[in-house]
Amino acid sequence: MAAAYAGEIPLSERKSGYALMSRDTQKMQDDRTANPGTLWVLEGETLWSQKAGSAAKSCAGCHGNSGSSMTGVAARYPAYNTTLRRPINLEQRINICRTERQHATAFAYESKEVLALSAFVGSQSLGRKIAPPADKRLTPFRNTGRDLFDLRQGQLNLSCAQCHNDNWSRRLSGAIIPQAHPTGYPLYRLEWQSLGSLQRRLRNCLIGMRAEPFEYGAPEYVALELYLMSRARGMRIETPAVRP
Amino acid sequence: MARALINVPAKATRGQVIEIKTLISHPMETGYRPDYNGKLVPRDIINKFVCTYNGTEVFRADLHPAIAANPFISFYTVATESGVLTFTWTGDDGKSFVEKASITVA
Structure with missing residues (x-):
């Protein structure tokens, strides 16, 4: 940089x-218990381990269920996607996983599901420094x-x-x-x-x-x-x- | 989805004043808001919240349409004995969401 x-x-x-x-x-x-964002994080945690799509795979199936496997990810997004030849943000990354890996329909932008998942992934980087890729x-x-x-x-x-x-x-x-x-x-x-x-x-x-x-x-x-x-x-x- | 967060101290001494914090996910739809087609979105709010401590009611609140989504309610009570605090939120549809938390009083 x-x-x-x-x-x-x-x-x-x-x-x-x-x-x-x-x-x-x-x-x-x-205060985690006063922060309404926690409600979405918890919802995301639930979605993370739910199987979806015709592939019947969950996020946890590939990425693990530790609740910390996505540490640091939100700190480096948007990242370059070689297939699309352009940068994508975290919500788009979630939807690419959803359509290509889970064979499920993509979540609509700002839908509860995509916000919950990106909050769950994002919260795992809490306190980390923002580190855009070089x-x-x-x-x-x-x-x-x-x-x-x-x-x-x-x-x-x-x-x-x-x-x-x-x-x-x-x-x-x-x-x-x-x-x-x-x-x-x-x-x-x-x-x-x-x-x-x-x-x-x-x-x-x-x-x-x-x-x-x-x-x-x-x-x-x-x-x-x-x-x-x-x-x-x-x-x-x-x-x-x-x-x- | 109804999802609630309860913050009750796990341990307390007898007679101690404890703070209890609750947060529940709910749209608190006022009934005054038009949707994209201009039709009013039907009212859907939590209208009652009750907290009981080993069966004894220690806190009650009536909620109204002007209260924001995802209501956060915090109150105090006196730790009298070990047991269970039960929290009940009741919606316009008459359905209730119940959450419990236990406390040890020494």
Whole structure:
């Protein structure tokens, strides 16, 4: 990984959204029994060992049932997929396993099942440092993501960078603008009253800028995820996080 | 799916005030929200929560449509004797979800 790009937040000044939220919300995230994300993690643990599809295989059948076999995986996704010749995120990886290994129908984006499984896999990396792969094939996609981050879009003519690089810690109406580090996805947003993926969050921001959101799973979103993860490299995974 | 998380201290001394935390997965559908076709989604909430301690009711709450999804309820009680705490959430459909936790009082 190269040093921070020009215009980026210096590495020493990076903060997770956790640091910018109220103490009550922080306590909610830290207490496993108060964190609603735990409900999805437990559901994911159940799904993990359930056989599915015409192959009658469970996730545990290949990956083991230890509950820690996926440690560190969420910290390095999105990763390059050689068959598709493009990066894929964790939810897409889960669905590829589902269609190709289990011979089952793919889960819909933002469905309870895919959120539960990605929360279960993600929570196994809790406390680990985000470590984007040094794969050179990812570079063009990461650059696309960065360009999207800097691109002014929508009727408000805003870019991601204008809020999250230049004005973080200030307020946008009542809410504090975070630095946009995807440390805790999928996370429980109190506003959603549910767990949601990073793509749902990106969609929210695009709608807020009055830009047209991409379809779930669009390469643009994955490119943005890839760039955001490299921007947050070295920060600790908080999955499942809680955010206001 | 109904899934609940209960946080009760496993051990306590007699007379000690203990905090009990409960979290249950539930959509708490208000009945005021239209779906994508403009039709109202029928109300579906948990309307009652009861906690009994060895059969004696120690806490009860009525829940209303303005309460967020996945209700988190926390309360205090006095540890009197070893035994079982029973938690019952009852929904609009009249069905209940029951969860138990045991406590040792020395």
